[in-house]
Amino acid sequence: MDIGNKIKTYRKIQNLSQEELARKVYVSRQTVSNWETNKRYPHIQNILLLSVLFDVSVDELIRRDLEAMKAKLSNKKVSRAMATYTAIMLIATLIGAISIGTVFYFEESTTVIFVPISCFAIMLLSSFKLERLKNSQDLKTFSEIVAFVGGSDVEKQRTKRVLGKDKIQKAIIMIEFAAAFSLISLISIFLFGYFK
Numbered sequence: 001m002d003i004g005n006k007i008k009t010y011r012k013i014q015n016l017s018q019e020e021l022a023r024k025v026y027v028s029r030q031t032v033s034n035w036e037t038n039k040r041y042p043h044i045q046n047i048l049l050l051s052v053l054f055d056v057s058v059d060e061l062i063r064r065d066l067e068a069m070k071a072k073l074s075n076k077k078v079s080r081a082m083a084t085y086t087a088i089m090l091i092a093t094l095i096g097a098i099s100i101g102t103v104f105y106f107e108e109s110t111t112v113i114f115v116p117i118s119c120f121a122i123m124l125l126s127s128f129k130l131e132r133l134k135n136s137q138d139l140k141t142f143s144e145i146v147a148f149v150g151g152s153d154v155e156k157q158r159t160k161r162v163l164g165k166d167k168i169q170k171a172i173i174m175i176e177f178a179a180a181f182s183l184i185s186l187i188s189i190f191l192f193g194y195f196k
Helices: 003-013 018-024 029-036 044-054 058-105 111-136 142-150 154-158 163-194
Strands: none
Touching: 003 018, 003 029, 003 044, 003 058, 018 029, 018 044, 044 058, 058 111, 058 142, 058 163, 142 154
16 A cells, blocks of 8 residues: 555654654544554545645545545445356356266156256356456456455466466366366266165
């Protein structure tokens, strides 16, 4: 956050110690110290008092912080959406793989086939939505996705991109996903066939 640096700068321009500033805005010296080191964010009434004391607009004090907060909120929304679509995709895949066995168990019924088809459609739609969200945030690697969802520095992970390696990792993930789907489907077919 940028407000800590601004409070410190304006305090020094006014030739005030942390204690003197604290008295003028009715807080403790430790609170001012916490503001300046960005350990705490001032309450709105303190921001108003500081803007009057320093003779600057509230906008001047908090502009960059608002932009950072908006970006953080936007990232949280995207992160929640990514988690939701991932969960939907995985659940649809699991149900779809298990339902393959029911197709063989109820082979005389043609309506049973719609369960795995519906699950596959839901899985596909969720994966497209997930891919669109990843592209909107310029997330290419698994480590970038983890950093983004965890609120860490994504730029640091972007500098580690290796284009060929990223494509290989994506292919390996797809192969593992297909293998897991096939294994669950085979187990489902075996179990439903065993009870038939």
